[in-house]
Amino acid sequence: MRAHEAGALHGNDAAPTWLPYPTDVNTLIDGLWSETTxxxxxxxxxxxxxxxxxxxxxxxTPVFVVDEQDFRSRAVRFRDAFAGAFAHLGGSGVYYAGKAFLCTAVAQWMQEEGLGLDVSTGGELAVALRAGFPTERIALHGNNKSDAEIRRALSTGVGRIVIDSLAEIDQVSRLAGELGVVASVMLRVTTGVEAHTHEFIATAHEDQKFGISLTAGDALEAVRRVIARPETLDLVGLHSHIGSQIFDVGGFEIAARRVLELMAQVRDELGREIPALDLGGGFGVMYNTQHTPSTPEELAAGIARIIEQEAAALSLPVPHVSFEPGRAIAGxxxxxxxxxxxxxxxxxxxxxxxxxxxxxxxxxxxxxxxxxxxxxxxxxxxxxxxxxxxxxxxxxxxxxxxxxxxxxxxxxxxxxxxxxxxxxxxxxxxxxxxxxxxxxxxxxxxxxxxxxxxxxxxxxxxxxxxxxxxx
CATH class of the missing domain: 2.40.37.10 (Lyase, Ornithine Decarboxylase; Chain A, domain 1)
Incomplete structure (x- = not known):
């Protein structure tokens, strides 16, 4: 509780210290509203x-009011910012994270604007398929995928399946063998990075349900198991996601370094180059005046600089890098x-x-x-x-x-x-x-x-x- 800036006659004294007293309570605060509002x-x-x-x-009412122009322009801005920043490196891709909000129309918007689509359940995949989204531009996530979900992804030609555990390697390989296809897979690596966010949306520390541990050596073992099954599995990249509502690139620097070090270890010990890296999403947005998110251009430039420097230090070719913004587009x-x-x-x-x-x-x-x-x-x-x-x-x-x-x-x-x-x-x-x-x-x-x-x-x-x- 604090005393009110305007004195006891103006409002109550329950305002938190970060909440500024408005000069005009009717004014739209810059950054909180869509571009046509x-x-x-x-x-x-x-x-x-x-x-x-x-x-x-x-x-x-109540009703969610989506500014279509704003939604599309945010998607395009991320697409173009990362394409520009990585043009002289290994290239980049942007996948809209459907878990933020997904419906048929949104999937169609993302298709029309040239983004990929990240889905994390069979239900989200069903929406994408209903929308006619190109399956080669879909990535399937999930820490506990069912046989039915994986089988549908394989049979419809989903571009990549992000494997989340050692056990899932056997599961995807078995189903790919049954269908007579080779599954394009990424391995989700837990890097141990503590993102500065709420504990429920921080996803790269060790004690949580996502990913394959890098520090315990499980990630290297996962690479070994995948490349030992070329008849059913094709390792197209590594994946790392450090959390959500993140405002700077500091956490990405540590995560990228650790995953690139694993790529170098795979090259040196297993003689295999891994061509792609997905650093997830989690880019923060402004919910109120406490928040100052980075722009897509700032994020892209900062992460590109990190990847280029770390790859050079390890004498690695710069991989193709992809990202999965959801909140920063839809929110x-x-x-x-x-x-x-x-x-x-x-x-x-x-x-x-x-x-x-x-x-x-x-x-x-x-x-x-x-x-x-x-x-x-x-x-x-x-x-x-x-x-x-x-x-x-x-x-x-x-x-x-x-x-x-x-x-x-x-x-x-x-x-x-x-x-x-x-x-x-x-x-x-x-x-x-x-x-x-x-x-x-x-x-x-x-x-x-x-x-x-x-x-x-x-x-x-x-x-x-x-x-x-x-x-």
Whole structure:
């Protein structure tokens, strides 16, 4: 708790120290909103040429509003930044990480913009196949792939299967033999790098479920086993992923060095050159004013410099390098539009109080605040207000005290039932982590562009929920 910069007469004292007092609570903060989102003449937000009132009237709330132009342009920017930075080296590729958010339309957008597609389950692969995505540009991940998932990947010609364990080498080899094909595989290597992020989304330290340990010697043994089976397996590269919501290239430097050292060891001890390296994704985005993400150009230039230097030190040819951004493409392209219900001023003793603004969604459409202690921003999006800024907590409608969407943000003090509130940067790991907790149907997802609205995922209904209940 801290004293309010504007004094005791302005709002409550519950603002965290990092949250700046707004000079204008109606202003869109640079970096939090998609490129076509603006305030209209009537004061309401407009994205892709449509106002939040028009969107709410047509499809209701809550709803994920995807700025198609922004989504595509972010994908293109990553594609071009890495292509330019690695043009004089071994070349590069960008695979959109479908786990961030995937539907048929998004897969088609990525195909049209020349990206590959990273899928991690049979369900995500099914979406890609339905979209007609070129299978040679698909990579299949997963720490516990089923026989059915691997068989489908092999039979449809998926470009590469990322093997996650020693046991999976036998599994993929057996299924490839049954189908009479040679599987193009990468080995996911756990490098021991501690990414500076939440422990649940840090993925390269030793004590977690992903990958084959480099420090324990399992990674070299995995290479031996794969290259010993040329009739069923073709080792096309090594893979490393250090985590998510990462803002600089420091962690990539250590991970790249360790994987390149393994490549040099394979060359020296096994006489085999490995042509490709995938460094995963995990590039961070701005969720609020605490965050200062690097640009795609800064990331590409920094990582290219690291790869070139480390490969030269080991007398290795620079491998073809690929990346898997998901959040950095999908996240900032989208805001979630809610309707306000109950507004409650809770007194906490003495002068302390907190204003709770309840919306018609919650942890069923954005569980990241509860799951990762994530911090989001929000904005009164249906109108502008002359009221003083007030620190509020935006909460959902679920029977859970942890059902918090935005922990702390300033909204006008006159926020009331029926207002529209938007939470930006919800395009990644919100709908894809959505649930039916309390039997709440999942929201719609719509894209907007040039004044046209298109439903990507229709709103679930109670009939959808009851159709699964066969008891």
């Amino acid at each position: 603006v305030r209209g003449e009537d004061g309401s937000l407009r994205t892709g040429g449509l106002s939040v009132h028009e969107i709410a009237e047509e499809v209701g 900032p392209s989208t805001h979630t539009l809610y309707s306000v219900g109950t507004v409650k001023d809770v007194h906490l003793g003495g002068p302390h109080h907190r204003v709770y603004v309840s919306v018609d969604g919650g942890m069923s459409d954005n569980v990241r605040t509860a799951l990762y202690d994530a911090d989001y921003s929000c904005l009164l999006s249906g109108r502008v207000s002359d009221a003083a800024p007030e620190v509020v907590r935006v909460v959902g409608k679920h029977c859970e005290s942890g059902d918090i969407v935005v922990k702390d943000e300033y909204l006008p003090a006159d926020v009331q039932r029926g207002d529209l509130v938007s939470v930006p940067v919800t395009g990644a790991y919100c709908y894809s982590l959505a649930s039916n907790y309390n039997h709440v149907p999942r929201p719609a997802v719509v894209s907007v562009r040039d004044g046209e609205l298109r439903t990507l995922m229709r709103r679930e209904t109670e009939e959808d929920l009851l159709a699964l209940d066969v008891g």
